[in-house]
Amino acid sequence: MRGLNLPTRRRFGQGLGTALALACLPRALRAHDGAHEVEVHVARFAFEPARVEIRVGDSVTWLNRDLAPHTATADGGGWDTGALPQGAAGRITFDTAGHHSYVCAFHPHMKGAVVVRPRAGA
Amino acid sequence: MKALSLALALAATVATFGAEAGEPMNDLEIAHTAYTAGGIDIRYAHLALAVSEDDAVREFARTMIRDHSAVNEAAGTLVAELNVTPQDNALSRALVEGASAKRAELTALTGAAFDCAYATNELAYHRLVNKTVAETFIPAVTVAPLKALLEDALATFRAHEAHAEHMVAELKCAG
Ligand SMILES: [Cu+2]
Numbered sequence: 001m002r003g004l005n006l007p008t009r010r011r012f013g014q015g016l017g018t019a020l021a022l023a024c025l026p027r028a029l030r031a032h033d034g035a036h037e038v039e040v041h042v043a044r045f046a047f048e049p050a051r052v053e054i055r056v057g058d059s060v061t062w063l064n065r066d067l068a069p070h071t072a073t074a075d076g077g078g079w080d081t082g083a084l085p086q087g088a089a090g091r092i093t094f095d096t097a098g099h100h101s102y103v104c105a106f107h108p109h110m111k112g113a114v115v116v117r118p119r120a121g122a
Numbered sequence: 123m124k125a126l127s128l129a130l131a132l133a134a135t136v137a138t139f140g141a142e143a144g145e146p147m148n149d150l151e152i153a154h155t156a157y158t159a160g161g162i163d164i165r166y167a168h169l170a171l172a173v174s175e176d177d178a179v180r181e182f183a184r185t186m187i188r189d190h191s192a193v194n195e196a197a198g199t200l201v202a203e204l205n206v207t208p209q210d211n212a213l214s215r216a217l218v219e220g221a222s223a224k225r226a227e228l229t230a231l232t233g234a235a236f237d238c239a240y241a242t243n244e245l246a247y248h249r250l251v252n253k254t255v256a257e258t259f260i261p262a263v264t265v266a267p268l269k270a271l272l273e274d275a276l277a278t279f280r281a282h283e284a285h286a287e288h289m290v291a292e293l294k295c296a297g
Contacts, residue, residue: 045281067196067271068189068278085192106185107281109288 035093037061040112042070042084042104047112054094056119061091072112073105080105147211149268152259154208155217156272157197159251160190162221166240166247169228176237182244182289186282193275200271238295245290248283252276 035057041048043065052060062072064084072090073080078100081090094100094116104110147155163186170183201208224243231239255276263269 044277066278067193067274068281069192083188086196106188107285109281109284 035059037091039063040072041065042072042110045070045104045107045110047072047104047110050111051113051115053115053117055117056095056097057093058116059091059093060114061089063089069106070110071105072102075101075103146262147213147258148209149263149265150206150209151211151213152263152272153197153201153206153268154210155214156255156259156275157194157208158214158217160194160197160275162217163244163247164190164194165221165225166228166244169225170236170240173228173232173236174240175233176293178289178292179237179240182241182285185285186244189278189282193271193278196271196274200267204265204267234293234295238290238293241286241290241293242295245283245286248279248286252279252283255279 036054037059038052038054038061040052040060040062042062045066045068047062054060060072062070062081062084064070064086067086069083069085071081071083072092079092081092083106084090092114094114097116097118100114100116102112102114167183167186167190170179171187174180174183228236228239228243255272260269260272260276263272
C-alpha cells in the first residue's frame with residue numbers, strides 16, 4: 001500500500017482541485033480510465049461512509065473534520081494514514097484486492113472498511 | 123469512593139454556582155472553565171504516563187493529551203481571533219482545587235491501584251465535564267463560534283467518556 005499524507009488544509013485543497021478537475025471529465029472516460037479517488041470524511045468520531053468499495057489501484061482519502069486528531073489504520077497494521085489533525089487529509093492507494101478493516105488508532109471504537117475489488121478485464 | 127465524593131462535590135459546585143453567584147456564567151467565564159477543564163485532564167494524563175505501566179491506560183492517557191491539546195489550541199485560536207480574555211471564576215477555581223486534591227491522592231498510588239483510581243476518575247471527570255458543557259455551557263453561551271467550539275469539544279469529550287467506561291470495565295477494578 002502506498003500512503004501519502006497531505007498534512008495541511010492548503011495542500012489538501014490542491015488535491016481537491018485535482019479531484020474536481022477529474023469530476024469534469026466525461027463520465028465514460030472516468031468510468032474506464034485510470035485510478036479513482038474516494039473520499040471518506042472523519043467527523044464526530046465516525047468514518048463516513050464507514051464502508052467504501054474501490055478497484056485495485058484506486059485511492060481513498062480520509063479528511064478529518066474533528067478537532068481531535070484521528071488516523072485510519074489497517075487492523076493488521078498493513079497501512080496507516082498516520083495522525084491527521086483537524087483539516088488534514090491522508091491518502092492510501094490500494095494495490096491488491098481484498099477486504100481491509102481499519103480503525104482509528106487513537107479511538108479504537110471508530111471502525112471502517114475498504115473493500116478492494118479486482119479491476120475488470122485486468 | 124473518594125473519586126465519587128469529589129465528583130459529587132464538584133457537581134454540587136456546578137449546580138449551585140449560578141445561585142450562589144446570583145447570575146449565570148458569561149461567555150468569558152465559560153471559555154475559561156472549558157479551557158481549564160482540558161488543562162486539568164492533560165495534567166492527569168502526564169501523571170498517568172509517569173506512573174502507569176498498563177498499555178491501555180497509557181494509550182488512553184496519550185489520547186487525552188493529544189485531544190485536549192487540540193481542543194485547547196482551537197480555543198486559544200478562537201480567543202485570539204475574538205480578541206478577548208477568558209475570565210477566571212469560582213467554577214474554574216473549584217475544578218483546579220478538586221484536581222489538585224485528586225492528583226495528591228493519585229500520586230500516592232502505584233500499579234493496579236493507580237490504574238483503577240486514574241481510570242475511575244477519568245470516567246467521573248468526563249461525565250461531570252460533559253454534563254456541565256451540555257446542560258450549562260452550551261445553552262448559556264451567546265457567541266456563535268464559541269458555541270460551535272463547545273459542541274465540537276463535547277463530541278470529543280463524549281468519545282473520551284465512552285473510552286474511559288471501556289477502560290474501567292477492562293481493568294476489572296474491585297469495588
Ligand atoms: Cu480517532
